[in-house]
Amino acid sequence: MNRFITAGAGLALIATPLVATTATASDTTAERKVAYSVTAKINKTMAIADEDVVKIRGKVSPKAVGDKVVLQQRMDGKKKWAVSGKAKIKANGTFLLKDEPSTAGTRFYRVLKPAAGSIKKGVSQELELVVYGWEKLG
Known part of the structure; x- marks a missing residue:
């Protein structure tokens, strides 16, 4: 059971920067006139x-x-x-x-x-x- 929690927490940490990067990329696209x-x-x-x-x-x-x-x-x-x-x-x-x-x-x-x-x-x-x-x- 500890392995499952650790693996889940590890995925959450990896997924968070990807979401932030995606948001930044779309912000740059939105700024283009x-x-x-x-x-x-x-x-x-x-x-x-x-x-x-x-x-x-x-x-x-x-x-x-x-x-x-x-x-x-x-x-x-x-x-x-x-x-x-x-x-x-x-x-x-x-x-x-x-x-x-x-x-x-x-x-x-x-x-x-x-x-x-x-x-x-x-x-x-x-x-x-x-x-x-x-x-x-x-």
């Missing part, structure tokens, strides 16, 4: 300055109803992104952003969903737009 997934599509690849309006439609996952997404753009050859507009995310997770380019040149757009709560920010792929402008010939 998930990022927003942002997809975006542009309705044109070419536009005329001061004449055309560009529409960028997309979707955010996980859904963040009522939160805002930010349209950013940068000119070709530049590194800095500038804010071009903002829009609210609809109940189905979609959004619509518009921009009316005013200068000729190639530019790139992207959509940013800022971090919220335990979810990290998400950024769409870059969308290229070539903008042409009118010039006087004479």
